[in-house]
Amino acid sequence: xxxxxxxxxxxxxxxxxxxxxxxxxxxxxxxxxxxxxxxxxxxxxxxxxxxxxxxxxxxxxxxxxxxxxxxxxxxxxxxxxxxxxxxxxxxxxxxxxxxxxxxxxxxxxxxxxxxxxxxxxxxxxxxxxxxxxxxxxxxxxxxxxxxxxxxxxxxxxxxxxxxxxxxxxxxxxxxxxxxxxxxxxxxxxxxxxxxxxxxxxxxxxxxxxxxxxxxxxxxxxxxxxxxxxxxxx
Numbered sequence: 001x002x003x004x005x006x007x008x009x010x011x012x013x014x015x016x017x018x019x020x021x022x023x024x025x026x027x028x029x030x031x032x033x034x035x036x037x038x039x040x041x042x043x044x045x046x047x048x049x050x051x052x053x054x055x056x057x058x059x060x061x062x063x064x065x066x067x068x069x070x071x072x073x074x075x076x077x078x079x080x081x082x083x084x085x086x087x088x089x090x091x092x093x094x095x096x097x098x099x100x101x102x103x104x105x106x107x108x109x110x111x112x113x114x115x116x117x118x119x120x121x122x123x124x125x126x127x128x129x130x131x132x133x134x135x136x137x138x139x140x141x142x143x144x145x146x147x148x149x150x151x152x153x154x155x156x157x158x159x160x161x162x163x164x165x166x167x168x169x170x171x172x173x174x175x176x177x178x179x180x181x182x183x184x185x186x187x188x189x190x191x192x193x194x195x196x197x198x199x200x201x202x203x204x205x206x207x208x209x210x211x212x213x214x215x216x217x218x219x220x221x222x223x224x225x226x227x228x229x230x231x232x233x
Contacts, residue, residue, distance in 0.1 A: 001039040010047045017047060024067045025050050042228045046070070049221035056214035057084045065218075069225055081219065088212055091175055095204055098174035102167065102197045118147070118156045127162075128169050135165065141178055143168050143185045167197055174204055 007014045020026050021037075026046045029037045046066055053062035061084065068077035125132040138144045139155070144165045146155040157165065164185065171181060184200055 001044065003037050003039065006039045006044055006047060009044060010051055012047065012051070020047060020050060020063075023063055024070070025063050027070050042225065045221050045225045045228065049218050049225060052214050052218035052221060053084075054214075056088075056211040056218060062218070066222070066225075069222055069229075074226065077222075081215075081222065084215060088208060088215065091208055092205075095174045095201060095208065098170040099198065099201050102170060102201060118158050119162055120157070121146075121155050124157050124162060124165055128165060130169065138165065138168055141182060143178070143181050171197070171200065174201060176200070176204065 001009075003014045003017050006012075007017050010017075017026075017039075018037075021029055021043075026039075026043045029039060029043065031037055046069075049069075050062050050066045053065055056062075057065075061080075065077065065080045065084070068080055119127065121132045121135050125135055128135075135144065135146075135155075139146060144157075144161055146157045146161050148154070149156050168181060168185065171184075176184075180200075184196065
């Protein structure tokens with residue numbers, strides 16, 4: 001196959017294929033007497049594996065995994081793939097816990113509370129198991145906005161703000177970035193709808209499923225790659 005043939009079959013540009021060769025994702029390519037690259041099945045399967053893995057774990061890790069199948073013993077390469085699957089499994093577990101927590105948090109009553117029910121930064125940090133600086137960062141990012149004590153000026157978290165902090169904590173554990181939470185939390189404070197949080201967690205679940213499917217596709221291409229290596233060994 002020519003560079004253009006491989007590019008067409010995987011949906012990449014010819015330059016992207018050449019870049020993968022340069023980065024070691026493809027094994028060495030033979031050339032014709034006039035300098036044209038000649039790609040074989042091993043190169044095609046390498047690009048297919050990289051493309052799928054990149055969708056599952058990102059381009060950097062995808063490069064490392066496919067390169068390992070060319071350069072190292074099979075056990076080492078498979079160990080890298082196992083780690084990627086293990087991280088996804090951990091994300092699923094954290095997401096499941098976040099959903100359970102979101103249901104509980106959303107059902108907690110916050111009406112008819114007194115000022116004495118408020119918490120200080122240190123008290124809330126201890127309750128959540130985070131550092132006080134984490135709460136200050138969430139405040140700076142407008143994720144959880146506490147009141148100020150009229151005398152001392154210190155931060156005071158009313159029950160509604162404590163609930164916000166618990167929701168942010170669970171969403172962060174589920175893998176949500178600060179930038180996404182900036183958009184979600186103001187809407188949640190405005191509507192007080194638990195459906196918004198659960199919808200966000202459902203979207204995360206869809207993303208994890210897509211990445212898991214990408215790893216499955218990548219593993220199929222890597223299996224084909226191993227078969228080729230065995231045949232040519």
